[in-house]
Amino acid sequence: MDRSLSQPLFVYGTLMDGDMRRAVLGRETALFRAEAPGFRTVFFPGRVYPALIATEGASAVGFLLDGLTSGDFDALDRYEEDEYERRPIEVLEGTHRLLxxxxxxxxxxxxxxxxxxxxxxxxxxxxxxxxxxxEVHSR
Structure with a gap:
């Protein structure tokens, strides 16, 4: 996987769904199975979508999206709105640890x-x- 252009994004919720990724980004991206050791995926309070929480012994399953552009990150930030912020996380892709x-x-x-x-x-x-x-993407 070539990560030289941008840091990959670990997705653990609705963006694991291909239709949702295409709706948000307008295209598909390079995709790799990954997990976040020490975290689990739970319901965001009062919502139908998830959040990550630290949980010893757990591992949140997700995907790494690679090859994202600044425009992709802008679209993703709009999708996630003000309930989330983008920050680093250490994940495993197979046996490889990466940020x-x-x-x-x-x-x-x-x-x-x-x-x-x-x-x-x-x-x-x-x-x-x-x-x-x-609706949001077409604006």
Whole structure:
């Protein structure tokens, strides 16, 4: 994977869905399976989408998006709005540890938050989220 142009982005929630990535970015990107040791994916309080929280012994599963441009990051920042900020995280791609960017929740997330599952979101919320993302992207 060539990371010379930009730092990859670790996605662990709705952006793991290919349709959602294309709706937000207007294209597909290079994609690699990865995980974030010491974290788990849970529901963002009062929302249908996820957040990461530190959890000893856990590992949040996701993807690395590579080859992102500054325009891609602008689109991703708009998608994530003001509930997250982009910050570094150490992830594993296979056996390789590397630094990536990810979207961290700005709200305090309770340690007992319920696990968030992509499949549940796809079944229950994806269609509405895609409509909203296409509306934002087309502006």
């Amino acid at each position: 990536a960017q990810t979207y961290w929740p700005l709200a305090s997330i309770p340690a007992d938050s319920l696990p968030w599952m992509l499949e549940d979101w796809q079944r229950n919320h994806k269609v509405r989220a895609l409509v909203e993302a296409f």
